[in-house]
Amino acid sequence: MKHDSRPSPLAPGRQLAASSVSFAMMNEHNIASYDYDLPRERIAQEPVAVRSDARLMVLDRYSGTIQHRYIRDLPELLHADDTLILNNSRVVPARLLGYRTRTRGRWQGLYLRSDANTGVWEVLSKTRGRLEIGETITLQDRNTRDGVLLEVMARTDNGNLLVKPQADAAAGELLRQFGWIPLPPYIRDGRMVDADVQSYQTVYAAHDGSVAAPTAGLHFTKPLLKQLTEKGLHLAEVTLHVGIGTFRPIAVEDLNQHVMHTEWGSIDAAAAQTLNDTVSRGGRRIAVGTTSVRTVESAAQDDGTLQAWTGMCDLFIQPGYRFKAIDGLLTNFHLPRSSLLVLVSAFAGRERIMQAYDEAIQNEYRFFSYGDAMLII
Template sequence: MLTRDFYYDLPEELIAQDPLRDRSGSRLLVLDRHTGEYEHRIFKDISKYLKAGDCLVLNNTKVIPARLIGEKVSGHSPDNNSPGARIELLLLKRKENDIWETLVKPGKKAKPKTKISFGNGLLMGEILDIVDEGNRLVKFSYDGIFEEILDQLGEMPLPPYITHKLEDKNRYQTVYARYEGSAAAPTAGLHFTEELLEEIKKMGVEIAYVTLHVGLGTFRPVKVEDISQHHMHSEYYQILQEEADKINKAKKKGGRIICVGTTSCRTLESSSDEDGYLRAGSGDTSIFIYPGYKFKIMDGLITNFHLPESTLLMLVSAFAGREHILRAYNEAVKERYRFFSFGDGMLII
């Protein structure tokens, strides 16, 4: 199967630049994955498609303000070129001893031993090494608590297709975000309000939480022609025993396991056996789901509309069929849905 098989034409003006004031007021395209039939609803109608005994699985990762703007410190670079030059860092993955794997722009100004000042020295970083795909290992030094300094200096790492400035950082967080570590939001969850989740619970739907820290690889394009040759980025996940028990119990009793977002889906599919039994635990996953994949545990998916030729579009195509998905996407374009991170939602069931 080829990457171009997952292309669709999207007018640029349909890329949502700002979140709606009402999280659950976005539109919802409901797709029957078996028949390909669809209908148009509002997201808050999602409860009409859930029933007692179902289990809704949410990714409770929290986005960190991972984008830092600093400047090179004079006299602290291997070639001493461009002191005071502007350097942008994007925190990707926490290592140990205040060391982070980062994406640095411009990379040519970030050679090992280069020192960078953020917030007039409130935070200092030193480039230690260059690792996979040109990323840099950076060691930070500071006085105080790193998370508090990051909250003061950092910006939300919005996807490259969003050009508007985000006025409220919380609008790029789900209302149930708990564990810090993501470079991007699990955007399907942005549609939920606390009131909507409470309504769903009262219906007898179980709510379970997993954690997958979303990496920047989410936005990396597929550069190979044959999709089977694509290598996925690795992301950290954790499933607590209590949450695994909820999901396994619902599955055993005949309830549907409905994932909120492709990250929740990838977490469950990474840690389930062939019989659909979910194991608690943690680790890194680089699972790549594309057509031909046999789902082990997921029965339904709440998601947003994804980029053409992306791994996320391939995942939803594996679940509902490429033809059904592309037909639904073309309908969404025709009906002027809002696309991508701050866009409208889709329920595949």
């Protein structure tokens, strides 16, 4: 059953509460500056019953003023000349279950990518003991029936497996037959239920490739998008296939030493033109999610103009970065010590963001993938 608790919004226009931590004393390029304590009950386990009923913290990044609103208020909060930047990547059912054919020991995997020419998949692998080259894994479907074999071909430098399915079928077809939606581990230990097939997918998802949802987009419904376009807002769709790196905390102290994970992204000519036209008419470019930010910022020229672009995105945005292609950001509340929290802090200021998170916890906002959102303008 989906969560339907909707506390009344606080009066608009309140100033940020003073945080219990002296953030100003911290180094914005040290990962410890992006740590915070979150009560476990604030981690959303289910989406709200109606996507647009999620709560929305509106943060003015210049004045620090906040409002407590709802996603459904976006038509009131945004301007007719604004453009929303949407990541239309679709989450693939990348979580795999099966067993080692020879020993029958249980095996779990996460599909990461495949080579269309060779048919070889790269997967994260979890099992007891070491898998040998040439060994096979028997995949099982949702009814635990035996299915296709995966032959272990090699290991990558970072320890992932390269496997080849023993079947004449495309990766997408096999994943639909044998895969599960790969929920983050903080959602009831990555449960596997059919309801998440729909709820962990944006309504505008179009291109298979992500192993995690671009979660800010989960708040939109088709009626809400219709309301926004009828008001005069424009939509620009980009694609960034979200990789497994989005789940991982930053492992180094000094942010300047962090190596960002790489993801495939693309912007077509129509989306680029829509965003260029937005600037020309004085509108704002509002990125829906950090993946949309990284896509347009990777593609933008120094003056902020865009053209069609396809490439690998490894852009790590931290304080000091000069944003070229966005004027606002709609985003969820992110994990401590994550590159996503660092990006949001680069956009609005670390001290302001950490104080806003403190305010969100005090006001019982719901955090992470199925949680509430903030609009930073």
